[in-house]
Amino acid sequence: MEHSSSLTYKKNGSGRQLQMHPDVRSNTPNYRQIFEGQSDEEVWQAYRAGRDDAFSYIYDTYFDSLYYCGCQLCPDTHRVVDLLQDFFLELRLKKPKTDAVLCIKAYLLKSFRRKVIKFLKKDQWLIFNKEVTEGSFTISFHHEMQFMKTQFHEQQQKHIEKMLNQLTPREREAIYYFYFENLSYNNVSAVMGLSSAKAARNLIYKGLSILRKNRHQFPQWLQYCLMLATI
Amino acid sequence: MATNYQSYTLLDFITDEHFKSWVLNPDAEQNQFWHDWLAEHPDKVLVVSQAKEFILSVHFHPPKQTSHPSQELRSVKASVYEKVIRDAQTNPSRPEPVKLFSTRFSTLKIAASVLLLCTLAFLVYQYQHQEAEVPEPHQLAYSAKTTQRGEKLSFALPDGSVVKLNAESELRFASSFESQRTVYLKGEAYFEVERDTLKPFKVVTDQLTTEVLGTSFNVKFSPQDSSVQVAVTSGKVGVSAGRHQEQHYLVPTELLRYEQGVFSKSHFDEELLIGWKDGIIAFENADLDEITQRLSNWYDVDFEIKGQTRVIRKFTGKFKNRNLRHVLEGIGYSSNFTSTIQKNKVIIYVQ
Numbered sequence: 001m002e003h004s005s006s007l008t009y010k011k012n013g014s015g016r017q018l019q020m021h022p023d024v025r026s027n028t029p030n031y032r033q034i035f036e037g038q039s040d041e042e043v044w045q046a047y048r049a050g051r052d053d054a055f056s057y058i059y060d061t062y063f064d065s066l067y068y069c070g071c072q073l074c075p076d077t078h079r080v081v082d083l084l085q086d087f088f089l090e091l092r093l094k095k096p097k098t099d100a101v102l103c104i105k106a107y108l109l110k111s112f113r114r115k116v117i118k119f120l121k122k123d124q125w126l127i128f129n130k131e132v133t134e135g136s137f138t139i140s141f142h143h144e145m146q147f148m149k150t151q152f153h154e155q156q157q158k159h160i161e162k163m164l165n166q167l168t169p170r171e172r173e174a175i176y177y178f179y180f181e182n183l184s185y186n187n188v189s190a191v192m193g194l195s196s197a198k199a200a201r202n203l204i205y206k207g208l209s210i211l212r213k214n215r216h217q218f219p220q221w222l223q224y225c226l227m228l229a230t231i
Numbered sequence: 232m233a234t235n236y237q238s239y240t241l242l243d244f245i246t247d248e249h250f251k252s253w254v255l256n257p258d259a260e261q262n263q264f265w266h267d268w269l270a271e272h273p274d275k276v277l278v279v280s281q282a283k284e285f286i287l288s289v290h291f292h293p294p295k296q297t298s299h300p301s302q303e304l305r306s307v308k309a310s311v312y313e314k315v316i317r318d319a320q321t322n323p324s325r326p327e328p329v330k331l332f333s334t335r336f337s338t339l340k341i342a343a344s345v346l347l348l349c350t351l352a353f354l355v356y357q358y359q360h361q362e363a364e365v366p367e368p369h370q371l372a373y374s375a376k377t378t379q380r381g382e383k384l385s386f387a388l389p390d391g392s393v394v395k396l397n398a399e400s401e402l403r404f405a406s407s408f409e410s411q412r413t414v415y416l417k418g419e420a421y422f423e424v425e426r427d428t429l430k431p432f433k434v435v436t437d438q439l440t441t442e443v444l445g446t447s448f449n450v451k452f453s454p455q456d457s458s459v460q461v462a463v464t465s466g467k468v469g470v471s472a473g474r475h476q477e478q479h480y481l482v483p484t485e486l487l488r489y490e491q492g493v494f495s496k497s498h499f500d501e502e503l504l505i506g507w508k509d510g511i512i513a514f515e516n517a518d519l520d521e522i523t524q525r526l527s528n529w530y531d532v533d534f535e536i537k538g539q540t541r542v543i544r545k546f547t548g549k550f551k552n553r554n555l556r557h558v559l560e561g562i563g564y565s566s567n568f569t570s571t572i573q574k575n576k577v578i579i580y581v582q
Contacts, residue, residue, distance in 0.1 A: 138292040
């Protein structure tokens with residue numbers, strides 16, 4: 001499928017991060033071994049205590065997530081890189097007041113998202129530029145594991161993709177954090193500034209219920225479903 | 232994981248936090264659970280595999296212009312890291328500026344408040360001061376055109392706008408319209424303004440400012456009673472009694488009167504009100520007072536009236552490019568008077 005170009009974000013099993021750059025690794029050879037098994041809370045405590053290796057570990061682990069998220073919000077990737085540099089420099093220089101962070105990824109996504117949106121608001125033309133909001137969080141729907149038998153044939157995949165992209169940007173953004181970043185509802189709501197985990201769930205559930213409404217559009221597997229249900 | 236998965240639909244599975252977590256990030260414990268659960272519920276195998284595939288199939292397209300494919304992103308990541316570390320060292324840990332502010336009522340806070348108040352006061356002062364300055368600018372070089380009684384003048388302004396100045400009027404304006412297009416009027420003038428949306432054209436008359444982008448309109452300011460009339464023949468005109476006052480908008484055929492602080496709006500007869508610019512002198516139900524006043528202004532003459540003015544009928548009619556003798560004959564015929572002209576003096580004999 002044409003979507004699986006090099007630009008499409010890959011999901012690599014559990015950790016969807018890219019491999020770290022050898023340069024980064026050689027500077028601080030141990031941090032990955034040290035912090036790999038630790039909980040986010042412990043890593044955060046180490047970082048707050050001023051440990052450089054904890055900072056490097058956080059940088060290495062979450063850079064890609066923040067970069068991808070920033071690119072969804074702001075189409076100017078060079079600007080995103082500038083913002084990231086600022087963001088990490090601030091993180092390095094002054095420790096945030098929050099001392100107990102249960103999910104570093106959600107915490108960083110939340111603060112970086114705020115930073116990007118603040119920047120976009122300052123550059124007002126970006127907000128009024130239609131392509132920005134229309135283009136952000138565009139979903140493509142396809143199965144990458146070729147060897148596995150797919151449940152959705154190509155026609156259905158295209159249809160689902162079309163339906164998903166008709167959702168509001170907010171719904172797509174929530175779907176992004178939930179599926180692509182594997183955040184919990186609680187963290188999705190924290191990142192997007194929603195009132196509760198329930199609000200985040202409702203947002204995603206409501207968005208995805210278009211799949212149910214359009215059941216007649218994929219009759220083949222529905223038939224299987226009904227058959228199996230009756231048995 | 233005591234959830235009742237048996238009643239779950241495809242949508243329920245897809246949106247279930249634990250299920251999604253297992254699909255994206257499986258661990259041994261969850262693998263075991265789902266393996267066992269599916270063995271117990273073979274009817275759910277299909278829907279679970281669909282849900283699983285759905286979750287794994289959702290991808291996000293980066294915006295079109297993304298210039299960092301994964302290979303390149305790694306080097307970006309490394310170079311940004313180096314910059315961050317380097318900048319952090321040249322800028323060694325700022326001594327926690329946060330603390331200064333967190334102390335309640337610290338001197339800094341008070342200083343900031345005082346500074347803020349001072350700034351505000353200064354801004355307010357400047358704001359008001361600016362407003363007062365507008366009608367009396369001194370810095371620029373000004374030209375003025377004036378007309379005497381019986382005189383009319385037509386000329387172009389630095390921006391190409393055309394002005395027709397009626398009798399006994401004065402228009403002052405900057406010799407250059409580079410920064411703004413503002414003119415100061417006493418009396419009456421008709422403007423045909425060149426369009427420039429970046430620099431509005433402003434006519435300042437005593438208390439009123441008439442503002443346009445590119446239109447034709449007439450402004451009449453009578454210093455005696457400081458009343459102003461603004462009449463529009465094309466385009467849109469905004470009139471306000473001060474910079475922060477409400478603007479009154481006028482469209483063609485509309486007339487705005489401003490008298491003793493009160494605005495009133497009506498429609499107007501073009502020939503009657505601004506016919507003067509085309510050499511038309513028009514009257515509607517004009518009594519002798521108005522007639523003599525208009526004619527003396529137009530032809531630069533004084534009037535002397537002999538007889539009972541009350542018996543004179545009001546006059547309605549117009550003259551285009553006519554001499555005074557012709558006009559007096561016309562009005563006299565209709566209003567029942569005769570007249571003689573002696574140099575700059577007209578004597579009216581009421582019969």
